[in-house]
Amino acid sequence: MESVYTIAEVAERTGLSQDTIRYYEKIKVLPPPGRSGNGQRAYSKPELDRVHFVAILKRTHMPLRSIQDYIQASSAADYDQCYSVLEEHQRLIEDQLAELTTALELMKYKLNNFQELKDGKFLDK
Template structure:
């Protein structure tokens, strides 16, 4: 993306992986600032708009609640760095905790898979468990 470059709503949707309806909904609830309008009132997203939408998408994918994402966006728009930092730091902590839980579960699954592979190999070699 080049600075000053603009995109239609369908292009922005494709670039962010969101649907056109989702982009409109995000605009309606204040999650995304209403973009500039082109000829005929067509939404024209700038590179910065698309970048912000992508970041919101990342936060959503990491299960940040929509209310907290909205609070972050509002704080960002008000240039309240302390609030932005606090919201992101809290979310980072939540993600790290979930990653720890997932890694523990992954280790257990790997152990079980090895166990079942040993059983499977034993059966193939004459049934020794």
């Protein structure tokens, strides 16, 4: 028998709040899950995996509209569109990573300078 997860379990495993999961279902970022005999949300393992992937995409600051486009394309088996959405977001992440790397290097340089000033070493930089 396939494992079934409650919304509380999905929230715990994905790091999303139950309210966020419900909201994503409401705005159709996530398709609605199945229901248990008592009417509560019942998530299958593939549905749990989908929510987890959405949580990862959101943590990379992918806009909800792009996540929605990806999920719709995935559900329709439109793999070209899935690839396109993820490829575009990968480019954005790589650009952000390059900017952050530059900022980090500058931060390290400044911290080193201030440490030397604190230690009484005066630099001509």
